[in-house]
Amino acid sequence: MTDAQAPAIPAAGGEQLKRRLQRAERRKKIEAVSLIMPLLAVMIVFYFIPIALMLYRSIDNTQMRQVMPRTADVIARWDGKDLPGEDVYKAAAQDMKEARQKHTIAKAARRLNFDKPGFSSLISRTARKVSKLDVDKCENCKQTLISIDKRWGEKPWWTVMQRGLKDHTLLYLLSALDLRYDDNNHVVRVPEEQAIYMSIIARTIYISASVTILCLLLGFPIAYYLATATPRVRNLFMIVLLLVFWTSLLVRTLSWILVLQDYGVVNSFLMWAGITSKPIPLVFNRFGVYVAMTHVLLPFMVLPLYSVMRVIPKSYVRAAHSLGATPLKAFWSVYVPQTLPGIGAGALMVFIQALGYYITPALVGGSRDQMISYFVAFFVNERVNWSMASALGLLLLVLTGTMYLIFGRKVNIANMKMG
């Protein structure tokens, strides 16, 4: 609306115009939301709900109630002071007999054994014996069970049974933090020789941080060179960078296995040059993981750095020179601070991606170089323990989210556009 037209609108019309404008704005908002809706709907159903269900599975314990429904009902009322009453023993005997017939007993045995080692043999042994008895008519089920195995007369096993039959459990999350319940239902640390997950978390962070630093050390000169080279050289090197960036992760990982293996190019060269007489192990260990991960993630550092560097005016560094700063000083206190947004974006991108890495460490690392993601897959594929996989998944998600919240605030997401 130009000034020349403004007086032409009568005062009453002004009100009307305002209302019409508001209506138009509201319609635009509704349009905007309805255009986003289809995508959001697909993502809710096939992304957010699956993730939420996965996270819930780490505390979900209802599958135990399906195996031992009677026991679950009566043991919930047990006060935990003395041994449980006859009703609990009878329910347990009935449930074990029935579960053995339905072939679900192994599930319960495995689940309780995860909480307290030895429970598996206790359950299967007892189930085998009670299946021969008519437990619905037993007069003194307590005595019967204790005579089958005297552990049924010890309170700790019943404590585990009670918490194992609740609908929710923190057992898996505690396990993922190297914690467990003791016989009195208190949370304690697992013995040192059994503690593994905290060191895996520490290792995941350590490897990711190391790779981020390596990417920064290698990526900074590359980006600087791209930003200051002549257009022809820049185009050539940009093509190299983008070709590497677009090459499949698996191809690059495979290449590094070939380059670093015992008869690979690097070892052949070292032996030819007389630096070593027998091949140095360069792959299937931590070194291989660092090399391959740095190579794979390097473009994510270079691209944001370069996009920041190419718009830094040269005149500032020249001004610093002319004011008497040494080249090093001018570079460090005038140039580097201007690249910080790029460093931040690149480092965050590399670090967060590295935290979730699975394929590269699985292929070029040894058993001591695996990160959290590997163990998520391990519990799904090898152990078929989905709850533990979910608990580790929750841990990884919290770790990634925390890093993002801590560092992401300082970093402009626009600089993270990649590729």
Next chain:
Amino acid sequence: MALPPYATTGQRIWHYAFKVIAIGLFIFLLFPLLTIIPLSFNSGEFLYYPLKGLSLRWYEAFFSSDEWWRAMKNSAIIGFFATILATVLGTIAAVGINRADFPGKQVLLALLISPMMVPLVITALSLYLFYARFGMNDTYIGLILAHAILGMPFVLITVSATLQSFNTNLIRAGASLGASPTKVFFDIIMPNIAPGIASGAMFAFATSLDEVVVVLFVAGPAHRTLPRQMFTGIREQLSPTILAAATVLIVIAGLFMLVLEYLNRRNEKMVGPMETKG
């Protein structure tokens, strides 16, 4: 970066030293690719140098293997449909996001691009458990949906970037001349943001073509994709056939890069220079 005529000796030495370092770093970047390509033409059976002679036998083995053909077919099917789904939904949503501000927009945006940031193993595990309830594991539709969701943030970002430099007065001009919103979308918005949509689609396709974690969890043997087949190959029997597969993938990467460069140039011509890289 030309050396000024007044540069001191120290500066000269540093200038050339830096050049050497930079070239060394580019060699580091390219080195693994340069190693793998010649080895794929080796006539011997070994996976290391020196070459015994040149031959195409591993390419023959690659193209005549049922397993690799099936993997290529699966990658093509899943990639194609996942790209279409991601591009259509992502483009429409990007238009919506750029149309108006509304409360919670930033949070919504963060949620929509979260598949880019969430570790793949979490997406893979969640979908595996979710699909198990509906028998969707080991199906094309399950894999297509998963890859569409993973590729969609790239479409959203590239199309949004193009839209930001799009002159919205053109929409008003079209509307004032009597075009319906649908006509405005297809005749005015679409041609102008087409390069952005195409780049986004390329990213989505490349994401699907490279993705292996979700496939590892969700796909059975019949739905193995190219990278999944390579994963098995690297793990189980490392044969030179896999090098032929790798070289084919490097060539595909080169094509991607060229097409994207072309799209970027076109985009810059159409809407002026902007912050799209790659």
